[in-house]
Amino acid sequence: MSMPRFRRQRPQRPPHPLRPQRIRRPPCTPRPHSVRRSAACFSTAIALIAVLAIDHTAATVYAAQPLGSLGLNNGVPMTIAHRGDPAAAPENTLPAFEAALASGADVLELDVRLTADGRAVVFHDDTLDRTTDAEGAIGDRTLAELLTLDAGSWYGSMWADTRIPTFDDFLPLLQRSDARALIEFKGVWSVEGLRPVIAGIYRYGVQDRVVLASFETPTLFELWREAPSLPRAAIVRRLPDDPVAFAAAVGATTVVTSLRSFTVHPEAAEQLREAGVTIIVYTLNRADLWQQALDLGVDGVVTDAPRRLARVHASAD
Numbered sequence: 001m002s003m004p005r006f007r008r009q010r011p012q013r014p015p016h017p018l019r020p021q022r023i024r025r026p027p028c029t030p031r032p033h034s035v036r037r038s039a040a041c042f043s044t045a046i047a048l049i050a051v052l053a054i055d056h057t058a059a060t061v062y063a064a065q066p067l068g069s070l071g072l073n074n075g076v077p078m079t080i081a082h083r084g085d086p087a088a089a090p091e092n093t094l095p096a097f098e099a100a101l102a103s104g105a106d107v108l109e110l111d112v113r114l115t116a117d118g119r120a121v122v123f124h125d126d127t128l129d130r131t132t133d134a135e136g137a138i139g140d141r142t143l144a145e146l147l148t149l150d151a152g153s154w155y156g157s158m159w160a161d162t163r164i165p166t167f168d169d170f171l172p173l174l175q176r177s178d179a180r181a182l183i184e185f186k187g188v189w190s191v192e193g194l195r196p197v198i199a200g201i202y203r204y205g206v207q208d209r210v211v212l213a214s215f216e217t218p219t220l221f222e223l224w225r226e227a228p229s230l231p232r233a234a235i236v237r238r239l240p241d242d243p244v245a246f247a248a249a250v251g252a253t254t255v256v257t258s259l260r261s262f263t264v265h266p267e268a269a270e271q272l273r274e275a276g277v278t279i280i281v282y283t284l285n286r287a288d289l290w291q292q293a294l295d296l297g298v299d300g301v302v303t304d305a306p307r308r309l310a311r312v313h314a315s316a317d
Contacts (some may be wrong), residue, residue, distance in 0.1 A: 067107060067180060067211055067231075067254060067278050067300060076313045077293060078300035080182060081105035082283050083124060086304050090131065090155040092122045093162050094169060101177050104310035108174065109182040109302055112167050114193050119143040120167035124186070130154070132164070167197055171204040180209040182233065182256075182280075182302075189219045191226055198227045211254055224251040233280070236261070243268045244275045254278040254299075259289060262296055269296050287312065 067078065084096025085103055097108055111124040116139060128134040128141070133150040143166065152162025174181050185194075201207050212223050213233035223232050233254035239261040240246045247255055255272060259281045262269050272279050281293050282302035290309060293301050303309045 067182070067280070077298050078106040079104070079306050079309045079313060080107040080109050080280065080300045080302040081306040082109050082302045082304050083111065084108065085306050087307065090152045090159050090162055092124055092131075092165075093151060093159075094165050094173060095152075095159070095162060097170065097173055100306050101173075101179055103307035104314070105179065105306040107180045107182050107300065109184065110170060111184045111186050112197065113138055113186045114189065115143045115146060116140055117142045118193060118196075120193070120197050121146060122165045122167060122170055126187070168200055171200055171206065174206050174209065175204045180211070181206070182211050182213055184235065185212065185214045185216070185219050185223070187219075188216050189214075189222060191222055194222055194226050198230070201227075201230070213254070213256060217250055220250045220252065233278075239265050239268050241265070244271050244277065247272070247275070247277050252277070254280060256280040256282060256302070258282065259284065259292060259296075269298070273297065 081097075081100035081103065083091035084093065085099035085105070086096060088099035088103075089095035092110060097110070100108055110122050112120045113123050113126070115121055119142075121138070121143065123131075123138055125131065126137060126139070128136055128138055128149065131151055131154055133153060134141075138146070146164050149164060150161055151164045152159030155162075170181075183197075201210055207230060211231045211233050212227070213235055214220050214223070215235045220232055220234060223230070228251075231253040232251055233256050234247060234250050234252035235256040236246075237258055239255070239257055243255060243265070247253075255277055257280075262281075269279060278300070279296075279298045280300040280302060281296075281298050284290055284293060284301050284303055285305050290301060290303075290312060301309065
Protein backbone atom coordinates (compact mmCIF):
# COMPACT_ATOMS: atom_id res chain seq x y z
CA MET A 1 0.00 0.00 0.00
CA SER A 2 1.44 3.37 -0.96
CA MET A 3 2.11 5.83 1.85
CA PRO A 4 -0.09 8.95 1.91
CA ARG A 5 1.47 12.14 0.57
CA PHE A 6 1.19 14.77 3.28
CA ARG A 7 0.86 18.42 2.49
CA ARG A 8 3.59 20.46 4.10
CA GLN A 9 2.70 23.82 5.51
CA ARG A 10 5.29 26.30 6.71
CA PRO A 11 3.66 28.71 9.15
CA GLN A 12 5.52 31.94 9.66
CA ARG A 13 7.39 32.10 12.91
CA PRO A 14 10.13 34.29 14.37
CA PRO A 15 13.77 33.16 14.35
CA HIS A 16 14.07 30.15 16.65
CA PRO A 17 16.28 30.67 19.72
CA LEU A 18 18.80 27.88 19.06
CA ARG A 19 21.74 29.83 20.37
CA PRO A 20 22.07 30.02 24.14
CA GLN A 21 20.60 33.21 25.50
CA ARG A 22 19.81 34.74 28.85
CA ILE A 23 18.74 32.04 31.31
CA ARG A 24 15.88 32.99 33.58
CA ARG A 25 16.10 31.69 37.13
CA PRO A 26 13.02 30.09 38.66
CA PRO A 27 10.94 31.88 41.22
CA CYS A 28 12.14 31.03 44.72
CA THR A 29 10.32 28.65 46.99
CA PRO A 30 9.92 29.80 50.58
CA ARG A 31 11.35 27.59 53.27
CA PRO A 32 9.24 26.77 56.31
CA HIS A 33 9.22 29.47 59.01
CA SER A 34 11.24 31.97 56.90
CA VAL A 35 9.32 35.23 56.96
CA ARG A 36 11.98 37.16 55.05
CA ARG A 37 12.23 34.53 52.30
CA SER A 38 8.45 34.23 52.08
CA ALA A 39 8.14 37.99 51.59
CA ALA A 40 10.81 37.94 48.88
CA CYS A 41 9.08 35.11 47.06
CA PHE A 42 5.73 36.88 47.26
CA SER A 43 7.30 39.99 45.74
CA THR A 44 8.89 37.95 42.96
CA ALA A 45 5.57 36.29 42.14
CA ILE A 46 3.75 39.64 42.02
CA ALA A 47 6.43 41.09 39.78
CA LEU A 48 6.20 38.14 37.37
CA ILE A 49 2.42 38.41 37.18
CA ALA A 50 2.67 42.14 36.51
CA VAL A 51 5.21 41.68 33.71
CA LEU A 52 3.20 38.96 32.01
CA ALA A 53 0.03 41.02 32.28
CA ILE A 54 1.70 43.90 30.46
CA ASP A 55 3.40 42.12 27.58
CA HIS A 56 3.35 38.51 26.44
CA THR A 57 6.67 38.93 24.71
CA ALA A 58 8.17 38.86 28.20
CA ALA A 59 6.98 35.26 28.44
CA THR A 60 9.36 34.14 25.69
CA VAL A 61 11.59 31.47 27.21
CA TYR A 62 15.33 32.03 26.92
CA ALA A 63 17.32 28.82 26.41
CA ALA A 64 18.71 26.62 23.65
CA GLN A 65 16.07 24.33 22.15
CA PRO A 66 17.67 21.14 20.83
CA LEU A 67 14.36 19.69 19.68
CA GLY A 68 14.42 22.15 16.79
CA SER A 69 11.56 23.80 14.97
CA LEU A 70 9.60 23.55 11.74
CA GLY A 71 12.11 25.80 10.05
CA LEU A 72 14.95 23.54 11.10
CA ASN A 73 13.17 20.34 10.03
CA ASN A 74 12.21 21.45 6.51
CA GLY A 75 8.58 21.88 7.43
CA VAL A 76 8.20 18.29 8.72
CA PRO A 77 7.57 17.68 12.44
CA MET A 78 10.07 15.56 14.32
CA THR A 79 9.26 11.90 14.88
CA ILE A 80 9.39 11.33 18.65
CA ALA A 81 9.54 7.64 19.57
CA HIS A 82 7.25 7.07 22.56
CA ARG A 83 9.08 4.87 25.09
CA GLY A 84 11.32 3.79 22.22
CA ASP A 85 9.62 1.73 19.53
CA PRO A 86 6.92 -0.21 21.40
CA ALA A 87 5.77 -1.74 18.11
CA ALA A 88 9.10 -3.58 17.86
CA ALA A 89 10.20 -4.33 21.45
CA PRO A 90 9.04 -3.96 25.07
CA GLU A 91 8.55 -0.29 25.92
CA ASN A 92 11.22 1.67 27.79
CA THR A 93 13.86 -1.04 27.35
CA LEU A 94 17.19 -0.81 25.56
CA PRO A 95 15.92 -3.01 22.66
CA ALA A 96 13.00 -0.58 22.21
CA PHE A 97 15.35 2.39 22.03
CA GLU A 98 17.66 0.57 19.61
CA ALA A 99 14.65 -0.21 17.42
CA ALA A 100 13.56 3.45 17.54
CA LEU A 101 17.01 4.56 16.38
CA ALA A 102 16.86 2.03 13.55
CA SER A 103 13.43 3.37 12.57
CA GLY A 104 14.84 6.80 11.82
CA ALA A 105 13.18 8.55 14.76
CA ASP A 106 14.53 12.01 15.54
CA VAL A 107 13.89 11.90 19.28
CA LEU A 108 13.73 9.15 21.90
CA GLU A 109 11.07 9.72 24.55
CA LEU A 110 11.55 7.92 27.86
CA ASP A 111 10.21 7.95 31.41
CA VAL A 112 12.35 7.93 34.54
CA ARG A 113 11.39 7.04 38.09
CA LEU A 114 13.24 6.71 41.38
CA THR A 115 13.79 3.42 43.18
CA ALA A 116 13.48 3.01 46.93
CA ASP A 117 17.21 3.66 47.27
CA GLY A 118 17.14 6.78 45.10
CA ARG A 119 18.39 5.41 41.76
CA ALA A 120 16.88 6.55 38.44
CA VAL A 121 15.43 3.80 36.25
CA VAL A 122 13.63 3.94 32.91
CA PHE A 123 10.05 2.91 33.58
CA HIS A 124 6.61 4.36 32.91
CA ASP A 125 4.05 2.98 35.35
CA ASP A 126 4.11 3.59 39.08
CA THR A 127 3.53 -0.14 39.60
CA LEU A 128 5.37 -3.16 38.23
CA ASP A 129 2.28 -5.21 37.40
CA ARG A 130 1.76 -4.46 33.70
CA THR A 131 5.28 -4.81 32.26
CA THR A 132 7.21 -7.11 34.63
CA ASP A 133 6.83 -10.44 36.40
CA ALA A 134 6.36 -8.68 39.76
CA GLU A 135 3.68 -6.65 41.50
CA GLY A 136 3.56 -3.55 43.63
CA ALA A 137 4.94 -0.03 43.52
CA ILE A 138 8.25 0.43 41.75
CA GLY A 139 9.22 3.03 44.34
CA ASP A 140 9.10 0.35 47.05
CA ARG A 141 11.88 -1.70 45.41
CA THR A 142 15.62 -1.14 45.51
CA LEU A 143 17.64 -1.06 42.32
CA ALA A 144 19.14 -4.46 43.12
CA GLU A 145 15.64 -5.93 43.41
CA LEU A 146 14.44 -4.34 40.17
CA LEU A 147 17.41 -5.65 38.20
CA THR A 148 16.29 -9.22 38.91
CA LEU A 149 12.88 -8.71 37.27
CA ASP A 150 11.81 -9.85 33.81
CA ALA A 151 10.58 -6.78 31.89
CA GLY A 152 10.15 -8.52 28.54
CA SER A 153 8.10 -11.73 28.77
CA TRP A 154 4.82 -9.80 28.95
CA TYR A 155 5.58 -8.62 25.40
CA GLY A 156 6.69 -11.97 23.98
CA SER A 157 8.76 -15.02 24.80
CA MET A 158 11.70 -13.87 22.69
CA TRP A 159 12.05 -10.91 25.05
CA ALA A 160 12.23 -13.00 28.21
CA ASP A 161 14.75 -11.74 30.79
CA THR A 162 14.92 -8.25 29.29
CA ARG A 163 15.82 -5.99 32.21
CA ILE A 164 14.57 -2.62 33.41
CA PRO A 165 17.34 -0.22 32.32
CA THR A 166 18.82 2.36 34.60
CA PHE A 167 19.10 5.90 33.33
CA ASP A 168 22.86 5.37 33.22
CA ASP A 169 22.26 2.38 30.90
CA PHE A 170 20.38 4.64 28.50
CA LEU A 171 22.95 7.44 28.30
CA PRO A 172 25.68 5.55 26.36
CA LEU A 173 23.09 4.55 23.77
CA LEU A 174 22.08 8.18 23.34
CA GLN A 175 25.72 9.28 23.25
CA ARG A 176 26.54 6.87 20.38
CA SER A 177 23.60 8.08 18.28
CA ASP A 178 22.66 11.29 16.53
CA ALA A 179 19.24 11.31 18.18
CA ARG A 180 17.90 13.62 20.84
CA ALA A 181 15.97 12.68 23.97
CA LEU A 182 12.81 13.90 25.64
CA ILE A 183 13.18 12.74 29.24
CA GLU A 184 10.00 12.69 31.32
CA PHE A 185 10.40 12.73 35.08
CA LYS A 186 7.46 10.81 36.50
CA GLY A 187 6.03 12.09 39.75
CA VAL A 188 7.51 14.70 42.07
CA TRP A 189 11.32 14.69 42.28
CA SER A 190 13.53 16.19 44.95
CA VAL A 191 16.85 17.91 44.36
CA GLU A 192 18.64 14.86 45.73
CA GLY A 193 17.03 12.62 43.14
CA LEU A 194 17.65 15.00 40.24
CA ARG A 195 21.32 15.73 40.83
CA PRO A 196 22.73 12.32 39.76
CA VAL A 197 20.55 12.37 36.62
CA ILE A 198 21.75 15.84 35.64
CA ALA A 199 25.34 14.88 36.41
CA GLY A 200 25.02 11.84 34.13
CA ILE A 201 23.74 13.98 31.27
CA TYR A 202 26.83 16.18 31.49
CA ARG A 203 29.17 13.24 32.10
CA TYR A 204 28.13 11.67 28.79
CA GLY A 205 28.22 15.02 26.98
CA VAL A 206 24.63 14.89 25.74
CA GLN A 207 23.46 18.12 27.39
CA ASP A 208 22.89 19.72 23.97
CA ARG A 209 20.56 16.89 22.91
CA VAL A 210 18.14 16.55 25.80
CA VAL A 211 14.98 18.24 27.02
CA LEU A 212 13.78 17.56 30.57
CA ALA A 213 10.02 17.19 30.89
CA SER A 214 7.36 16.69 33.54
CA PHE A 215 3.66 17.01 34.27
CA GLU A 216 4.57 18.10 37.78
CA THR A 217 5.14 21.81 38.40
CA PRO A 218 7.28 21.22 41.53
CA THR A 219 9.58 18.98 39.48
CA LEU A 220 9.87 21.59 36.73
CA PHE A 221 10.84 24.20 39.33
CA GLU A 222 13.49 21.90 40.81
CA LEU A 223 14.88 21.23 37.32
CA TRP A 224 14.95 24.96 36.66
CA ARG A 225 16.90 25.57 39.84
CA GLU A 226 19.36 22.70 39.44
CA ALA A 227 19.97 22.84 35.68
CA PRO A 228 18.88 26.25 34.35
CA SER A 229 20.84 25.81 31.11
CA LEU A 230 19.04 22.55 30.19
CA PRO A 231 15.77 23.10 28.28
CA ARG A 232 12.59 22.03 29.98
CA ALA A 233 9.22 20.89 28.65
CA ALA A 234 5.91 21.30 30.46
CA ILE A 235 3.53 18.42 29.78
CA VAL A 236 -0.17 19.25 30.09
CA ARG A 237 -3.27 17.33 29.08
CA ARG A 238 -5.10 20.57 28.33
CA LEU A 239 -3.53 23.95 27.63
CA PRO A 240 -4.34 26.78 30.04
CA ASP A 241 -6.08 29.87 28.71
CA ASP A 242 -2.75 31.69 28.38
CA PRO A 243 -0.20 29.03 27.33
CA VAL A 244 2.62 31.51 26.77
CA ALA A 245 2.38 32.93 30.30
CA PHE A 246 2.15 29.39 31.63
CA ALA A 247 5.33 28.31 29.79
CA ALA A 248 7.18 31.32 31.13
CA ALA A 249 5.95 30.79 34.68
CA VAL A 250 7.34 27.23 34.81
CA GLY A 251 10.48 28.02 32.79
CA ALA A 252 9.54 25.80 29.85
CA THR A 253 10.99 26.16 26.36
CA THR A 254 8.65 23.43 25.08
CA VAL A 255 5.02 22.54 25.66
CA VAL A 256 3.86 18.95 25.21
CA THR A 257 0.11 18.47 25.02
CA SER A 258 -2.72 16.64 23.31
CA LEU A 259 -3.96 17.44 19.83
CA ARG A 260 -7.36 18.14 21.39
CA SER A 261 -5.88 21.10 23.27
CA PHE A 262 -5.72 22.99 20.00
CA THR A 263 -9.32 22.13 19.17
CA VAL A 264 -10.38 23.75 22.44
CA HIS A 265 -7.89 26.64 22.01
CA PRO A 266 -7.29 27.00 18.25
CA GLU A 267 -5.36 30.24 18.72
CA ALA A 268 -2.83 28.65 21.11
CA ALA A 269 -0.54 27.23 18.42
CA GLU A 270 0.07 30.63 16.87
CA GLN A 271 0.58 32.23 20.30
CA LEU A 272 3.21 29.65 21.22
CA ARG A 273 4.95 29.95 17.84
CA GLU A 274 5.16 33.72 18.13
CA ALA A 275 6.73 33.33 21.58
CA GLY A 276 9.31 30.86 20.25
CA VAL A 277 7.99 27.93 22.29
CA THR A 278 8.41 24.47 20.74
CA ILE A 279 5.09 22.60 20.31
CA ILE A 280 4.85 18.81 20.65
CA VAL A 281 1.64 16.75 20.53
CA TYR A 282 1.10 13.24 21.89
CA THR A 283 0.43 10.31 21.25
CA LEU A 284 -0.64 10.03 17.60
CA ASN A 285 -0.61 6.70 15.76
CA ARG A 286 -2.85 7.28 12.73
CA ALA A 287 -2.18 8.98 9.42
CA ASP A 288 -5.21 11.28 9.72
CA LEU A 289 -4.00 12.54 13.10
CA TRP A 290 -0.47 13.02 11.77
CA GLN A 291 -1.95 15.15 8.99
CA GLN A 292 -3.86 17.26 11.51
CA ALA A 293 -0.65 17.83 13.45
CA LEU A 294 1.18 18.78 10.27
CA ASP A 295 -1.57 21.22 9.31
CA LEU A 296 -1.40 22.73 12.78
CA GLY A 297 2.31 23.38 12.33
CA VAL A 298 3.63 21.54 15.38
CA ASP A 299 7.34 20.89 15.87
CA GLY A 300 7.12 17.28 16.94
CA VAL A 301 4.76 14.30 17.13
CA VAL A 302 5.03 11.64 19.83
CA THR A 303 4.05 8.25 18.42
CA ASP A 304 4.03 4.54 19.21
CA ALA A 305 4.70 3.89 15.50
CA PRO A 306 7.97 5.75 14.78
CA ARG A 307 8.87 3.53 11.85
CA ARG A 308 5.65 4.29 9.98
CA LEU A 309 5.73 7.99 10.79
CA ALA A 310 9.38 8.31 9.75
CA ARG A 311 8.51 6.74 6.39
CA VAL A 312 5.61 9.16 5.94
CA HIS A 313 7.86 12.11 6.73
CA ALA A 314 10.51 10.80 4.34
CA SER A 315 7.92 10.63 1.57
CA ALA A 316 7.05 14.29 2.19
CA ASP A 317 10.62 15.48 1.62
